Structures are given as structure tokens and as C-alpha cells.
Amino acid sequence: MADYLQQLQSLYGLTTAAAAPAAAASTSTKPPKVLDTRPKEQYLHQRLSQSVNIQLHGLTSSCYLLPDKSQPFAVVVPSSSTYTVTQEPSQHGKVLDSGATVVFLKGTTSLQEFLISRGWAAASFLQDCPQLWQAAGQLQLLEQQPADLLQLSRRCLFAPLQLLEEEVGKIETALTALRVRPQQQHTQQQHTQDRQQQQQQQVEADISLQNGSCCVSNSLSDSGKQAGAAAAQVRLRALDVGCGSGRDVAWLASRQHLVQVSSSSSSSSSSSRDVDIQAAGGSQSNLTQQQQQQPAVDVRWHVTGVDEWLGALERAADLAAAMQLSEQQVQLVLGSICPQSGRMQLQRLPAKSRLHAAQHVSVLHAGSPAAAAAEANGPQPAAPAQPSPAAATPAAVPHAAASSISFTAQRYDLILCVRFLERSLLPQLRAMLLPGGFIVYCTFVDGPGLRAFGRPSGPEHVLQPGELAALFGPGQGFKVLRDEVALSADGRELSWFVAQLSTD
Known part of the structure; x- marks a missing residue:
């Protein structure tokens, strides 16, 4: 032994x-x-x-x-x-x-x-x-x-992609602040009314005490109680172009994060802890008293993964099933990007593909019912994904409805591209983002390590230094948050790029 x-x-x-x-406790985080x-x-x-x-x-x-x-x-x-x-x-x-x-x-x-x-x-x-x-x-x-x-x-x-893992908490915090701001302003107005009500009650209590009465009411308005106690839920949408075997798709879709939102401003801060999906709405004993008085926002993702390789999408579906995800969390699209137009071209699913029987993801391909409906009637907006009953909250934050027919007709909170480059698609990415949305891009960039390795060799598959910043920079309405060159394990240069679209 x-x-x-x-x-x-x-x-x-x-x-x-x-x-x-x-x-053993110290290793629980990693x-x-x-x-x-x-x-x-x-x-x-x-x-x-x-x-x-x-x-x-x-x-x-x-x-x-x-x-x-x-x-x-x-x-x-x-x-x-x-x-x-x-x-x-x-x-x-x-x-x-x-x-x-x-x-x-x-x-x-x-x-x-x-x-x-x-x-x-x-x-x-x-x-x-x-x-x-x-x-x-x-x-x-x-x-x-x-x-x-x-x-x-x-x-x-x-x-998952290290860049995504490092940035996702900040992305969720920023997007949550944008999504809850209208409701937050309403809540702040209600808090002001409640404070005025309390002050009036205190004056009445003082008068009652002077008259020998000890009956004092401290109740807040019902709407004030609900506004302070209700936990909102935000469902964010992500697109992974060139998703491969779906590891980033599954990781992001299975993620659940609680974000504490300040009721006195439009800023928000992460609670700095990921929670298991069954712990939603559970104890908040590790939060400060001030945080406990603020609404906790339950952040979840619906992720669409696109790839032209059928075998990769079948693996992605297997992974979603193994992780017990659902079609409300993951959509897989079998299609390629046209090099000339940058438009999505759906591919037909072979009759023997096991994606036909996939139960934990929704699948979009040429000939699927969703694609047929699009051809007959044009893209139709899909109903927003419904949370599981255990995670439902009384004050869900509305999210922009999006089409489930064609990913190019849908707008996203996050677009992820990992080791994938099709330049005809790049000009369309801005229009596919919701206001305040993020682009996270990681692919090969020209450098001595890449040239020594020899692959990929064609310029159509390799970024030039500064290329992404020129496309998604301040002149195009973006704020560049990260623009770095990292090295892969084999010494090839990788562009690590993160930018946020303005809300204007």
C-alpha cells in the first residue's frame, strides 16, 4: 500500500x-x-x-x-x-x-x-x-x-480553449449588466419608493409612541419585496464557427454561473464561483450581507456549433449526450461557408448518420424540417429556450428572440472561432452580434514558428499580424480587449483576440 x-x-x-x-480541499479549484x-x-x-x-x-x-x-x-x-x-x-x-x-x-x-x-x-x-x-x-x-x-x-x-476559459467570466458579467439594466432601473425606483414609505412609517410610529400606542407597521410594498427577492435568469447565445468535436460547445453549454448585480448602478460583479446546475437557487451563505440584498442573476448559455465535417458533429452530439445536455442548450449545424459570398451552405445529412437519432441536441442540415420550413416560409423566429423547472425564476430577463433556421439570420452574444479562418465570413460577424456582444478569435497567425512548422502553409488559412484589430477595432464600433500572440505546444503562433461591440 x-x-x-x-x-x-x-x-x-x-x-x-x-x-x-x-x-485535498486546496486542489478542488484545479x-x-x-x-x-x-x-x-x-x-x-x-x-x-x-x-x-x-x-x-x-x-x-x-x-x-x-x-x-x-x-x-x-x-x-x-x-x-x-x-x-x-x-x-x-x-x-x-x-x-x-x-x-x-x-x-x-x-x-x-x-x-x-x-x-x-x-x-x-x-x-x-x-x-x-x-x-x-x-x-x-x-x-x-x-x-x-x-x-x-x-x-x-x-x-x-x-476548453484557454482564452475562452480566461475571459468567459468577464464576458458573462458584462453581458448580464446589459441584459438586466432596464429591470434594474425599475427595481431602483421601487427601492426609492420603499425608502420613502419606511420614512413615513417611522414618522407615524414616533407619533403613535408619543400617544402611548405600540402598534407599528414595518411592511414594504409587495412589489418591493418581489423585486428584492426575485432571482433573474439570463440566457445568452453563442456561436462556435468550425466547432470540431464540440468540446468548447459542450463546456460552455454546461456552464452555469451566478452573477451579483448592484442595485445602485448598472455595473455588475461576478460572485467568483461556478455552481453546479442542481445548486441553482441554493444557499448564498458565502456572499456578503450587501450582496445578499442584491438580485442574483443565473447565467446560462445556448450554443450553436457549425462544422462541415459530419464525423466531428457526431462526436459533438455524443459529448452532449454524455454530459446530459439538451436541445435547449445545444444546436449543431452541418454546413460550410461559401468562400465567395461568406454565406452558410447547409449540407445534406447521410441517411445512416446517427445524428438523425440525436436526442440531446437539435440538428440543422439540408433537408431537415427546419430547413424545409425556411425554404417555404423564410426564417421564422423560434420560441426562447425554456429553463428547466428546477431553475425557473419568477423574474426571467427577456432576451432577443432569434431564428433557429439559419445561424446567419440570428444574432449572438458571443461568436467564437478557434483554429478556423474563412475571410469571406469576417465582414458578416459584426451584423451577427447583439449590441455589446463579444468576438473571441484564436487561430494561426504568421510568424517564424509557424513557418518553421510548415502547416498550415496557405495564406488563406493564416492571419496576418494586426488583421483582426483592423476588422474589429474602434473604427468599426468595437473595443479591443485582448490582441496578443501566444504559442501553441508545437511552437506555432496563435492570435488571441477578444473584442466587444459597442451598444450604440
């Missing part, structure tokens, strides 16, 4: 067993990456803190869910009584008389060999055995039961 104690202490940043509880490849029922019964379950028999088709190959992670390896590796692909998934499931890992004889030979930084392998769980229990690294299935399903080994 000593070896497992040492490995777990290193993995979770623990120095001694006695320091485990405090250290947990280590732990892949658990055991069967789901074993994972739910007993698991390491913050681990993510991808069952071994489905790993080869789920490699896009693993961390970037530069990021180290640990692996919980199932026992030989659970899985056995074969070199014969036709045997994959077969259950032996012993109860073990046969797994085909192409060209390899073990999970370790499979991951390492394909370039993943699997730093340690923890064999499923009683000693492992005894060590984890001693270090207090076993998660409490019962399991929160929704929370577990939304854990990710992969990370």
Missing part, C-alpha cells in the same frame, strides 16, 4: 497523510486529471476525488475526450477480471465466461502501451485493487456517496 500512498500524494499534491484533508477506465457501476460505487469515467471498451472511440497530449494525467486501470485485451478486432465487446469483457486496442497489448504509443502524457497508472482504495481512504481522497450523476457526467478531462 505504501506505493499507492506515495503515488496518490504526488498526484494530489499532498506532502503527508496528515496534511491530506487541507491539501483538480488533477484522473481517468478511470473501469466499468461505470464500479466507478459509481467507489472512485477517486475528481476522477472522470471513460470505460475501457469505449476508449478508442472517445480519445477526443482525453486531455491535450501535452497535459499529464493519471489512469485507474481495471483489473484483469474485468477486461482482457485482444489483438482480434472482431472479438471487441465479447463477454467471456469469466465475466471479463474483451477489448481491442489496435496494435497494442495493454492500456499503458495504447496511450503512451499514441503520444498521451499518461504519467501514472493505478491498478484497481484493494490496496489502492485503502490508500485513497487513508488520504481522504474517496468521494462521498451517493453520487450526483449529473455533476459526474459534466466532468471533463479536456480543457
Whole structure:
């Protein structure tokens, strides 16, 4: 057991067993990456803190869910009584008389060999055995039961775009301030009336006391109570052009954030904590008394992902299903951008595509009912996405209705482009943003590292320095918030660009 104690202490940043509880708590904001490849029922019964379950028999088709190959992670390896590796692909998934499931890992004889030979930084392998769980229990690294299935399903080994992860809280705060300002002004007027009412009641109370009466009313107006207590909900819309396997789409759609809005001004500040989806409307004990008197805004996203590669969208749909998202949160569009006009060209979905049966996303493609309705009647506005009953609030903030037929006919709070460049689309992005909306762009930019690497080589796929700032700068009604050059893990230059459209 000593070896497992040492490995777990290193993995979770623990120095001694006695320091485990405090250290484990300190890692909760940035947990280590732990892949658990055991069967789901074993994972739910007993698991390491913050681990993510991808069952071994489905790993080869789920490699896009693993961390970037530069990021180290640990692996919980199932026992030989659970899985056995074969070199014969036709045997994959077969259950032996012993109860073990046969797994085909192409060209390899073990999970370790499979991951390492394909370039993943699997730093340690923890064999499923009683000693492992005894060590984890001693270090207090076993998660409490019962399991929160929704929370577990939304854990990710992969990370979203770093630029998006760094900026999304600021974006949500700024957009929330814009969306709640009209209601906020009404609330402020009501607070003024309530203060005047209280002052009048105090005068009447003083007079009553002088006359020997002790009956004093301190009630506020009903509308004032509701305005102070109601928590608003804002649904923001994002577009991810060239979404690939949908990792940023799923991450953003699953995100839920509480923002505290000042009732005395139009500014807002983040509560600095993400909340689990089942915790909406829960305890606010960690907020100051002043913040508790301010309306909490529940921020959620509806994300549209566009890509021309069918396989990528099928993976995105699988990811949305695994994370238990819904079509009110994710829309996938099979289409390409015309290089001449910059317009969306929907593609037809093959009859055998599993997107036809997708239940956790809405799918737009040539020949779909939504596309047929658009051809017959033109784009029709869709009803705003409805929140789940558990998250519904009595004072939902209205959001601009948008078309669900064509993404170019819809306006968004955020447009995201990651390693995608089609210059004919760039002039249209401004018209696709709502006032105060944001553009987050990250793709290759010309530089010595990119030229040395050799790909992408064509100028049509590579930005020039300053190109985005010229298109989305002050002269075009934008405020540039970030315009930097970062390096990818392989040394290629990437443009990190964030700009906000003015509200005028």
C-alpha cells in the first residue's frame, strides 16, 4: 500500500497523510486529471476525488475526450477480471465466461502501451485493487456517496480553449449588466419608493409612541419585496464557427454561473464561483450581507456549433449526450461557408448518420424540417429556450428572440472561432452580434514558428499580424480587449483576440 500512498500524494499534491484533508480541499479549484477506465457501476460505487469515467471498451472511440497530449494525467486501470485485451478486432465487446469483457486496442497489448504509443502524457497508472482504495481512504481522497450523476457526467478531462476559459467570466458579467439594466432601473425606483414609505412609517410610529400606542407597521410594498427577492435568469447565445468535436460547445453549454448585480448602478460583479446546475437557487451563505440584498442573476448559455465535417458533429452530439445536455442548450449545424459570398451552405445529412437519432441536441442540415420550413416560409423566429423547472425564476430577463433556421439570420452574444479562418465570413460577424456582444478569435497567425512548422502553409488559412484589430477595432464600433500572440505546444503562433461591440 505504501506505493499507492506515495503515488496518490504526488498526484494530489499532498506532502503527508496528515496534511491530506487541507491539501485535498486546496486542489478542488484545479483538480488533477484522473481517468478511470473501469466499468461505470464500479466507478459509481467507489472512485477517486475528481476522477472522470471513460470505460475501457469505449476508449478508442472517445480519445477526443482525453486531455491535450501535452497535459499529464493519471489512469485507474481495471483489473484483469474485468477486461482482457485482444489483438482480434472482431472479438471487441465479447463477454467471456469469466465475466471479463474483451477489448481491442489496435496494435497494442495493454492500456499503458495504447496511450503512451499514441503520444498521451499518461504519467501514472493505478491498478484497481484493494490496496489502492485503502490508500485513497487513508488520504481522504474517496468521494462521498451517493453520487450526483449529473455533476459526474459534466466532468471533463479536456480543457476548453484557454482564452475562452480566461475571459468567459468577464464576458458573462458584462453581458448580464446589459441584459438586466432596464429591470434594474425599475427595481431602483421601487427601492426609492420603499425608502420613502419606511420614512413615513417611522414618522407615524414616533407619533403613535408619543400617544402611548405600540402598534407599528414595518411592511414594504409587495412589489418591493418581489423585486428584492426575485432571482433573474439570463440566457445568452453563442456561436462556435468550425466547432470540431464540440468540446468548447459542450463546456460552455454546461456552464452555469451566478452573477451579483448592484442595485445602485448598472455595473455588475461576478460572485467568483461556478455552481453546479442542481445548486441553482441554493444557499448564498458565502456572499456578503450587501450582496445578499442584491438580485442574483443565473447565467446560462445556448450554443450553436457549425462544422462541415459530419464525423466531428457526431462526436459533438455524443459529448452532449454524455454530459446530459439538451436541445435547449445545444444546436449543431452541418454546413460550410461559401468562400465567395461568406454565406452558410447547409449540407445534406447521410441517411445512416446517427445524428438523425440525436436526442440531446437539435440538428440543422439540408433537408431537415427546419430547413424545409425556411425554404417555404423564410426564417421564422423560434420560441426562447425554456429553463428547466428546477431553475425557473419568477423574474426571467427577456432576451432577443432569434431564428433557429439559419445561424446567419440570428444574432449572438458571443461568436467564437478557434483554429478556423474563412475571410469571406469576417465582414458578416459584426451584423451577427447583439449590441455589446463579444468576438473571441484564436487561430494561426504568421510568424517564424509557424513557418518553421510548415502547416498550415496557405495564406488563406493564416492571419496576418494586426488583421483582426483592423476588422474589429474602434473604427468599426468595437473595443479591443485582448490582441496578443501566444504559442501553441508545437511552437506555432496563435492570435488571441477578444473584442466587444459597442451598444450604440
